[in-house]
Amino acid sequence: MSRRADHQEAPELTEPTWLAEPTVHALRAALRTVAPDLAASTIVPRGLEPDDDPMWCGASAVADGRFVVKFAWARPPALRILHQARVLDALRTAAPRLPLPDVVAVSRDPALLILRRVPAVPFFGVRQLIGPAERDAAARDLATALARLHDPAVLRAVGEAVGPLPEPAAHATTDMLRARFGALVRRDQRDRVMSWCDWADTALAAAGRTVLVHGDFHGDNHLWDRDTLRLRLVVDLETVGTGEPEFDLRCLPGDCGIELFTAIVAHYEKLTGTTLDVDRIMAWHLRTVLGDALWRAEAGIPLPDRRTPVQWVDDLAARFAALGTFDR
Incomplete structure (x- = not known):
């Protein structure tokens, strides 16, 4: 065709x-x-x-x-x-x-x-193959794609062509997490989640920059060449709208791991000449990760990795610790 x-x-x-x-x-x-x-x-x-x-x-x-x-x-x-x-x-x-x-x-x-159709696989299909030798190129590929999408001129052009754009949102608000997430985790984790929600509210209190965002930039929505370990396609653009750059990076700490994530941030800042607020990324990450676990648990749907909300909270704590989020 x-x-x-x-x-x-x-x-x-x-x-x-x-x-x-x-x-x-x-x-x-x-x-x-x-x-x-x-x-x-x-x-x-x-x-x-x-x-x-x-x-x-x-x-x-x-x-x-x-x-x-x-x-x-x-x-x-x-x-x-x-x-x-x-x-x-x-x-x-x-x-x-x-x-x-x-x-x-x-x-x-x-x-x-x-x-x-392009012969490529979701990022999750190559994630384990990206070691230290491949990390910089993979980070540059992801940062370049996001930098091109987030260019202010692109927002203007797409807005003129498409008309009013939606504003994608995270899976859950912090109020939803405070009210309902505690039932899914250990008692000692409940207080931690509450304090994280307070911290996220503070981190996101001020408005961020506005760019064109993909809106759902997780590991199933960027496709890779399994042989070269290079990015081939960004897909599923049905949630494209307006938001802040940090919103589009919110899945990367979990999908990519902290070392690749921080490399992506560094490349993005160099390419765009702008600074990303890692606290804002992690605040969106918190709402996305726990919101995903919340709706799946309440709907009786297994989490994507077949683990539990308790384990996801522990994973999130490890990511915060690796970034020194609460030590700064």
């Missing part, structure tokens, strides 16, 4: 539609309209499970082994698909050196986004 032949501009004035049900059959029916040559291909869905919350009624599939199809069976994820399509279109001009997916086709009726 070529972009010239198959890329469909989504009309801005029509309400999107979406699949009637989360099935491969429904997806094939949609593809017969949007990309007929893929309708009869092998389709391998990912995340195709019914959900009672319309907010999460979306998924993706690999079609013909060469394309990734984003689709929805409710309005909120349909709107996110179209938002991602508009953002990708704007970024092709505003940040042409940012490693982004190649858009093959876009449709509003139903909401579909078809991207060219």
